[in-house]
Each structure stands twice: as C-alpha cells, then as structure tokens.
Amino acid sequence: MATHGAPGGPTSSALYDAATDAFRRWRTGEEPALDDLVRLMSPVLWHVVRATGLDRESTEDVVQNTWLTLVRSGDSVRDAQAITRWLCTAARREAWRVSKASARLRPVDDDVLAARMPDEASPETDVVTRDDNAQLWDALERLPERCRKLLRIVAWEPRPDYSSVADVLEMPIGSIGPTRRRCLDKLRGELGEQA
Amino acid sequence: MTTSDEELLTAVASAYAERDPAPVDLADGVLARLAVQDLETEFELFTLVQAVDTHAGTRQDDGPETSASVALEFAGSTYRVLVRISDADGDARRLDGWVVPALPIRVFLGPPGDDLAHTRQSAYADRDGRFEFPDAMRGEVRLWLLPQGSDAAPPFVTPPFLV
Numbered sequence: 313m314a315t316h317g318a319p320g321g322p323t324s325s326a327l328y329d330a331a332t333d334a335f336r337r338w339r340t341g342e343e344p345a346l347d348d349l350v351r352l353m354s355p356v357l358w359h360v361v362r363a364t365g366l367d368r369e370s371t372e373d374v375v376q377n378t379w380l381t382l383v384r385s386g387d388s389v390r391d392a393q394a395i396t397r398w399l400c401t402a403a404r405r406e407a408w409r410v411s412k413a414s415a416r417l418r419p420v421d422d423d424v425l426a427a428r429m430p431d432e433a434s435p436e437t438d439v440v441t442r443d444d445n446a447q448l449w450d451a452l453e454r455l456p457e458r459c460r461k462l463l464r465i466v467a468w469e470p471r472p473d474y475s476s477v478a479d480v481l482e483m484p485i486g487s488i489g490p491t492r493r494r495c496l497d498k499l500r501g502e503l504g505e506q507a
Numbered sequence: 508m509t510t511s512d513e514e515l516l517t518a519v520a521s522a523y524a525e526r527d528p529a530p531v532d533l534a535d536g537v538l539a540r541l542a543v544q545d546l547e548t549e550f551e552l553f554t555l556v557q558a559v560d561t562h563a564g565t566r567q568d569d570g571p572e573t574s575a576s577v578a579l580e581f582a583g584s585t586y587r588v589l590v591r592i593s594d595a596d597g598d599a600r601r602l603d604g605w606v607v608p609a610l611p612i613r614v615f616l617g618p619p620g621d622d623l624a625h626t627r628q629s630a631y632a633d634r635d636g637r638f639e640f641p642d643a644m645r646g647e648v649r650l651w652l653l654p655q656g657s658d659a660a661p662p663f664v665t666p667p668f669l670v
Contacts, residue, residue, distance in 0.1 A: 343655065344631075346541070351534045358529035359520075368530075375533060376540045383541055448522050467520040496512055499519075505509055 327352060328396055328470040335395040350379060353396065357403045359468035363461045364407040364480050374410060378403040400469045401476045408480050451502035458483070459495035466492055532626065539615050539627035542653055553581035553588065553665045579668060581650075585660045586610065588652065592670055595641060600670050602643040606652070609636025610660065613653040616640050619667040627651070643670050 331352050337345035354375055361371045381402055382389070389398050452460055458481060465477055478485040510518075530536075557580040579590040587607045595601040606612050609632070617627030632638040649667045654660040 347538060350537050350541070354534040354537055355524075355529040358533060359523055359527075362523075362527060372530065372533065372536065376537050379537045379541055445518075445522050445525060448518055449526060452519065452522065463516070463519050464523050467516040467523065496515055499515060500509065503510075 325470075327356070331396050331470075332392050335389070336392040339392065346383075349395075353399055354379075356396070356468050356470070357399060359464055360400045361403050361407045363464040363468075364404060364411060365461070366407050366411055370410055370414075371407070374403055374406045377406055381406075396470045397473050401473045404476050404480050447503065451499055454502050455495060455498055458491070459498060462488070462492060463495055463499065532628070535627065535629050538629050539617070542613055542615065542629070543651070551583050551661050551663050553583045553663050555666055555668075556580040556582045556587070581663075581665050583661075583663045586663075588650070588663075588665070590650070590665075590668075592643070599642045600645060602640040602670060604632075604638045604650070606632050606636035606638070609634065611655040612636070612638070613655055614638045615651040615653075616643060616648055617651070618644070619647055619649050645670050 334349040474488045559578045577592045589605045612632040615627040630638045650665045652663045
C-alpha cells in the first residue's frame with residue numbers, strides 16, 4: 313500500500329507524535345530525520361491537497377514545493393508541535409494558489425474519480441473489509457461534494473487549521489465545526505445508522 | 508449501533524487511501540528534489556573508466572540468464588564509483604555500487620532528463636561505501652552522488668548508462 317502505515321485522522325496521535333519527533337530531531341542536526349518526516353507526512357499532504365480538487369500531477373508538484381518551502385524556511389516553524397499543521401496549511405495554500413492561477417486545471421470531482429478507479433480492493437484486504445469499504449464509498453458518493461472534501465481533510469490531517477480549510481472550501485470559518493458534524497451525521501445516515 | 512466520529516473518520520481515511528492512493532514513489536521524489544535544491548555548484552561529471560560485460564559470450568536469446576551481467580567503473584576528481592548491474596528475481600534488475608574511498612553519500616538513480624527529480628530512486632551508502640537498488644529502474648539512467656556532511660566532496664553525476 314502507498315499509505316506508509318496507518319492513515320492519519322483524529323485517532324492518529326501516533327502519526328502526530330512521530331512527525332513532531334522527527335522534526336525536532338532534524339532541527340537539532342540529525343539530517344536523516346528529515347527523510348522520516350517526508351515519508352510520514354507526504355501521504356497526508358497528498359490527501360490534503362487532493363481534497364482541494366487538484367489533479368494528481370499537480371498534487372505531486374504541490375507536495376514537493378511544500379517540502380522545499382519547509383527546508384528553505386524551516387526556522388520559521390518555531391514550535392515542533394506545530395509542524396503537521398504548518399505542512400498541511402502550506403500545502404493547502406499552495407494548492408489553492410495553483411488552482412487559482414491555472415485556468416487549465418479543472419477540479420476533478422470525486423464522482424469522476426470514482427468512475428476511473430478500479431472497484432477492486434487491494435488483494436490483502438479481507439472480504440469483510442472490502443464489503444465495508446465498498447459500502448462506505450457508496451455512502452460517501454451520495455454526500456455533497458463539500459462534505460466529501462471536508463471529511464477527507466479531517467480524516468487525514470492531524471489537528472487541521474480550520475481557517476485555511478475554510479479558505480479552500482470557501483466557507484466561513486465558524487461553519488467548519490458544525491458542517492463537519494453535519495457531514496458525519498449524513499454519512500451515518502447513508503450507512504443506515506442512527507444519526 | 509452508532510459508529511464514533513473517530514472510527515468513522517479512520518474508515519474514511521482508509522477508503523481514500525484505497526481509492527486514490529498517493530503514488531508509491533511520492534516521498535522518494537520529494538527527497539530527490541530536496542537533495543538537489545540549492546546546489547549552487549554544478550554536478551561534476553564522472554567519466555566512465557571501464558565497462559565489463561561479464562555476461563559476454565554466455566547470453567543466449569532463449570537461454571537461462573546468469574547473474575552478474577555488467578560492471579562499470581566511474582571516476583571523478585576525488586573518488587571512484589563501481590557499479591554492478593545484475594538480474595534479480597523475476598524481471599527485476601539489481602544495482603550494487605561502491606564508493607571508493609568510502610564516504611557518507613546520498614545516491615539517486617533516475618532517467619537522464621529528469622530535471623525535476625520526480626522519478627528518482629534514492630539510497631544511502633553505508634559505512635563501507637556500499638549502496639544498493641534491489642529493484643532498479645530499467646532503461647537509460649544515471650546516478651547522482653551527493654556526499655553528506657559539512658566537509659563534503661562535490662556532487663557527482665555519472666554519464667547515462669543502461670540498466
């Protein structure tokens with residue numbers, strides 16, 4: 313799998329802690345710690361940027377540029393505990409800038425994406441998980457696009473910065489929390505659960 | 508039964524990881540790009556000193572492949588690099604290298620024209636100066652060698668060669 317371990321998400325304090333630790337080691341002169349940080353966080357940045365609607369190729373560029381910015385201005389991240397938020401916010405703002413600047417980049421809707429991706433789960437996934445994921449994916453597809461984007465971000469990003477999320481989703485910052493809750497409830501409804 | 512927010516979001520994260528995964532070489536591409544950024548100096552070009560096809564004479568079109576096939580030696584102003592390309596499991600090709608004298612070094616393997624370092628594979632040389640790409644990319648490639656540390660030797664690049 314390309315996820316390099318457990319996905320992010322609010323339960324993933326392990327990812328957050330590991331990223332904070334790697335950043336701290338790098339800042340104290342341990343060069344290979346940057347590799348650890350890159351390998352931990354690049355998949356997270358991928359999902360954060362893809363949630364803005366950028367195509368895969370542009371997303372790869374944005375992820376690379378985000379790391380270049382960090383290396384060139386790493387001193388500006390004073391608090392190691394802020395590193396995941398700094399990276400995700402920088403990536404999201406760069407994605408926003410790229411998609412605004414380039415008219416030829418049309419956002420790819422998840423519906424298009426779903427139609428192009430194979431339905432098969434990865435071979436190592438057992439039958440139960442496959443059924444769950446297919447059901448979950450169907451449920452996600454029935455949600456409004458804004459809900460899907462927001463849920464993808466909060467699922468992958470440790471402790472997201474709501475103001476930059478609000479910018480890319482073009483929503484008032486105060487509505488992110490309530491929208492998150494409403495989208496989760498809608499998803500439960502689509503899954504046939506009591507909201 | 509109601510799934511908790513955390514369980515639900517973890518499932519959502521997995522679903523996206525499965526349906527729209529990050530490219531497997533995403534992090535390698537980032538690392539290659541970082542390694543070459545801000546390099547004011549041009550890469551010094553190694554020269555090919557020697558190429559030995561240890562396969563010569565034994566290869567047959569439909570015959571069994573033997574292991575070691577090509578050994579290359581490159582030399583720059585301060586060190587040499589020996590490279591051996593051999594068959595690995597299946598269709599894979601393996602690239603083993605040695606830096607002489609041994610020094611901590613970062614190695615990238617990629618196509619010659621890859622200016623953005625998008626598709627390079629990366630490795631570190633160990634204490635003995637040895638590095639490896641167990642599943643090296645095929646086709647025309649070159650190696651970029653970036654000595655690590657403050658008193659580092661200049662970065663080198665090899666001429667293109669075939670894997």
